[in-house]
Amino acid sequence: MDLNKILVPVDGSKKSFEALDRAVTLAGFTHGHITAINVIPHVADGGPRTKAFDKQLVDDAKIVLKKAEKRVGNKNVKFTTKILRGSPGHVTLHTAKTGKFDHIVMSTTGSGTASKDMIGSVSNHVLQKSKIPVYLIK
Numbered sequence: 838m839d840l841n842k843i844l845v846p847v848d849g850s851k852k853s854f855e856a857l858d859r860a861v862t863l864a865g866f867t868h869g870h871i872t873a874i875n876v877i878p879h880v881a882d883g884g885p886r887t888k889a890f891d892k893q894l895v896d897d898a899k900i901v902l903k904k905a906e907k908r909v910g911n912k913n914v915k916f917t918t919k920i921l922r923g924s925p926g927h928v929t930l931h932t933a934k935t936g937k938f939d940h941i942v943m944s945t946t947g948s949g950t951a952s953k954d955m956i957g958s959v960s961n962h963v964l965q966k967s968k969i970p971v972y973l974i975k
Contacts, residue, residue, distance in 0.1 A: 839867075839939040839940075840864055840866060840867045840869045840939060841867055841870060841939055842870050842872070842936065842937065842938045842940075843860045843863060843864050843870070843871045843872070843938065843939065843940050843941070843942055844871075844872050844874065844929065844932060844933050844938040844940070844941045844942070845857050845860045845871055845872070845873045845874070845905075845941070845942050845943065846873075846874050846875070846876065846925060846929050846941075846943050846959075846963075847874070847875055847901055847902070847905050848875065848876075848901065848925070849875075849897075849900075849901040849904070850944065850946070852945070852946055852974065852975075853943070853944045854905065854908055855944060855974055856942050856943050856944040856972075856974040857871075857873060857905055857908060857909065858908070859942055859974050860942040860972075861909055861912050861914055863940070863942065863972075864914040865912060865913050865914055868913055868914065868915075869914055869915070870914065870915040870916070870917070871909070871914055871915070871916050872916075872917050872919060872932075872936065872938070873902060873905045873906075873909075873917075873918045873919075874919045874920075874929065874932060875898040875901050875919075875920050875921070876920075876921050876922070876923060876924075876925040876928045876929070877894045877895065877897075877898050877920060877921070877922055878894070878922065878923070879923060880894065895920065898920040899920070902918040902919075902920065905918060906918060926958070926959045926962035926963050926966075929941065929943070929959070929963050930962075930966055930967060933968075933969055934968070938969060939969060939970075940969060940970045940971070940972060941963060941967060941969060941970070941971045941972070942971075942972045942974065943959075943963065943973060943974070944957075944960065944973070944974050944975075945957060945973045945974065945975045946960065956973070960973055
């Protein structure tokens with residue numbers, strides 16, 4: 838089983854960071870490469886309020902990915918981060934395909950409204966549509 842390229846969507850939730858921890862463990866076996874992504878929505882061009890809102894989204898994503906980077910630390914894996922735009926489920930699948938990832942590791946729920954006993958809509962979408970193995974961390 839190849840664990841050379843693992844994609845991990847992180848949204849800042851505790852569960853998404855737990856999924857990242859699990860991905861680090863898996864990638865450690867093969868000195869693999871983890872890419873953590875944070876997906877933010879497209880914001881239509883507009884006035885000062887719209888620009889301020891978009892800047893806040895980007896700043897928040899940078900904070901989340903900086904926390905992810907700190908959490909990974911200096912483990913025996915390569916680690917990169919990306920801020921991407923669009924629908925989280927669709928962007929995760931597109932990134933996995935175009936980046937030729939081996940696996941996706943993500944939490945069953947994130948910062949959305951799903952309770953701990955449910956699978957979130959993004960996780961469900963990725964699980965149903967992915968062509969590569971998906972590890973869901975509860």
